[in-house]
Amino acid sequence: MRFSSLRAGQSALLAASGALTVFAFAPVRAFALMWLGLAVLFILTGRATTAKRAAWQGYVWGLGYFCANIYWIFISLHTFGGMPAWMAAGCVFLLAMYLALFPALGAWLGHRAGTTRFWRTAIALPSAFILSEWLRGWLFTGFPWASVGTSQLPMTPLAGFAPVLGVYGVGLVLAISVGLLAALPRKPAVWAGVLGAWLAGWGLWHVQWTHPVGAPVSVSLAQGAIPQDEKWAQEHYLDNLRIYLHLTRQAKGDIVILPETAIPSFLTDTPDWYLDYLRAAVEPRALVTGVPLTGKHKDEYYNSVMLLTDDKTPIYSKHHLVPFGEFVPVPALFGWMYHYLNMPLDGFTPGAAKQAPFVIGQTTRLAPNICYEDVYGREIINALPQATLLVNVSNLAWFDGSWAAWQQTQMSQARALETGRWMLRATNTGMTAIIDEKGQLIKVLPERQRGVLEGMAQNRAGETPYARWGDWMALALGGFLWLLAGFFGRKHQARTSQTIV
Template sequence: MLKNRLAGLLALAACGAASVFSFAPLYLGLLMPLSLAGWLYGASRAGSPRAAALAGFAWGLGYFVANVYWIYISLHTFGGMPGWMAAGCTLLFGAYLALFPALAAGLGRRLPCPEALRLPLLLPTLFCASEWLRGTLFTGFPWAEIGTSQIPSWPLAGYAPVLGTYGVGWLLLVGTGVLVAQWRSPQRWGAVAALWLAGWGLLNVSWTTPVGQPVKVSLAQSNIAQDMKWDATHYINNLRVNLQQVRQARGDIVVLPETAIPAFLADVPPWYLDTLRDAAGGRALVLGVPLQGKAANAYYNGAMVLTDPSQPVYKKQHLVPFGEFVPAPWLFGWMYRFLDMPLSGFSRGAVKQPPFVIGPTRLAANICYEDVFGSEIAQALPEATMLVNFSNLAWFDGSWAAEQQLQMSQARALETGRYMLRSTNTGATAIVDERGQVRARLPQRERAVLEGQAVNQTGLTPYGRWQNTPILLIWVLTLLALVWIGVRRQSVANSF
């Protein structure tokens, strides 16, 4: 009996792990409903809420360890942690994330609900609500949302400009639940097919309007290894790479990646900054650079238009836990000291900041994994006509992390109806259009400048106007209705 139970949990973990292939770089989105079917089956067939939570945890552990395995690279290869310790931290982080699908599964078995609706509606809604909680609690970590797996071309991606990726994930899971509940029913297959066909139709809707002529852009990928980027002996060479790439660029807007200058702006020799401006030759040069604040201990992961001092600087507002700040230093301070990461302990910028004004372009900046947070990116609308991401994912070099983040940038472009420009250190540098399609990109780990065109867009998608509010209301009303009906039916049954 115990052996069979253990085999079932291992099967659920493997089912969760298989989801990694549904995301970039493979984009096999149809694998996601198959993986989710395992979670639904395990949660619905469990004999008790505790057994359901355990099944949900097993699935979640496989899901998250497979999708965030690259944390091991940053801790071991670049952070200097022993392999066993880095593997343990990665496993613990995966276990923490797995608590969310476990909570959804346990509640899905405990809450009163009509049995016919438990699998196709209650469990999917709780799962997606737990995803939103995961993306919000303790600053949030919404990496590998199930809806992102459908971006940019699977039919359900058409709902992203309306309900965001949370809504896409909910529709995906509801459709999966409908089929798992009665997979032999032609009517249910027809309903799910109609849902997907409607999404395909929405993919062809133009939610925003192009304005003006296409803008020529140059996106630099410096390809400086992580162990060289912050090494003082390579500082001059790193600055030289920036200068060479600015001189090579041909676009009207030239973008250098996150912390392209690996020092505080105030500490950079003025002659070098003047040389960069001269190399830009009257074009806009936008780059990532650490910025010091007014207080002695305030500094920011920032971006600025170097060629126009009148422009406001952008200060990153959503920081990476354990990378840019340490939550609960009394508990995790040892990790902060052990890794000795450069420029940790950043301060947060304001939640809403004005875009850069470059001719007709209103360019809204986001840095590193800020493009994982759909509702925060949408805060730049309607003022922004284009989005730009500055990243340095050399911490995870050799993994799928950069490709996964590119897919999330594609989701943000589709949700907002805006082009997303991505300038990264080692990849993935790309131009993404307003439909989430990659127009041009550079191979990873290659030093080059991506030349292309981007189009300014105006107008608002439904998601750009209301962000996550509609889907959250749908979930709340769905849960209240299901529980209310379940309680009433229990009372009627108990009265006899």
């Protein structure tokens, strides 16, 4: 009875410590809670008697972690998608159960590699955890939401590692730091080593990896604040067009940007007079807007961004589509969901992985990304080094009332750090923001407030190490540390066995 109670208590502690990490991310940004959550995970899995037990502990921690960090999906499925509450909650829990497999895998791999408690807790578990997190962001198109490294950006000294190793590298330094302190909390040398690593991050933060190009440009980012239940309603169509036309006429910037699907109809179905009014409102300045496009073939259409004021009408079409939102993975298995969902557009066609930035004026090379594409650091760098400015256009009204917009803005801050580029965010309901190359929020428009965010942005050129190498350096370092833990752990075990004999 006492043993089962102990296990139940450990499981509760693991799930709770995983769930508390939601406060480490924006908008709360209590980043130290991620240290606490990882410490609980590494200490308990490090003490596990078997790799199987460690995997189960990692799974329980992951369930708490993902249920807390992706709860907002329930809002899109139930409130706006029309799915019954019990079914929407079940779908979110099923997704959390799948995502929890990755920390479970990390715990299992870490326990197998580190044959002594020190090497397990300090090195093997932290490095395997980050490797499994990268796998989560890649497998089956990936879902890298709430990567542990993001929770530290841009507030902590670890932000300096982002332009070099990316978010997974930041997460690796964090995880190893926590693992070392958890394994040997009373060793001054360990504290000195961790402090040295964090001071190195602080030093790297002051390195200028990219350089300004030309004078700053004025930008206007429109936020229509159109509720999701009105955005695609036919009776509100003309009102929605008028809202963004009015905001465009208010805009003062040389580059005016409207959010994802600001025009809520295919371009071919949009009145010509409306497009003419939009152009007339800004010329000779530039206007970038989100608009769905039809393709050359039947059932081919794209979630796109267009430079409407350019005679050549350059287009960026979303490459990384949202599973279940923009396409159905394995329709034979998951097609039933659409009987319960009210989705205005689905079955999009993905755009090319690499697309040319928009050329605006003499210096600006604007690289758009749409919706949650900015959570994929490895894909954002496809626009570099040509792009001098990044822009994300989104419609997060699907998740109104949640922290999803804040969390995604923090990921945009991570992308700015990784690339050494300013990131502009134009969204329908928030967070519309201007972010500099250090990941700092320069200006933000309050959520659900209709208006235009006016500001300046600096074009930048050059390549950060991360822009050149992507995630490979962090993966190589994590893999090396995992192997190192296995080597020295087994060596120590063999030496101990010989001593006993």
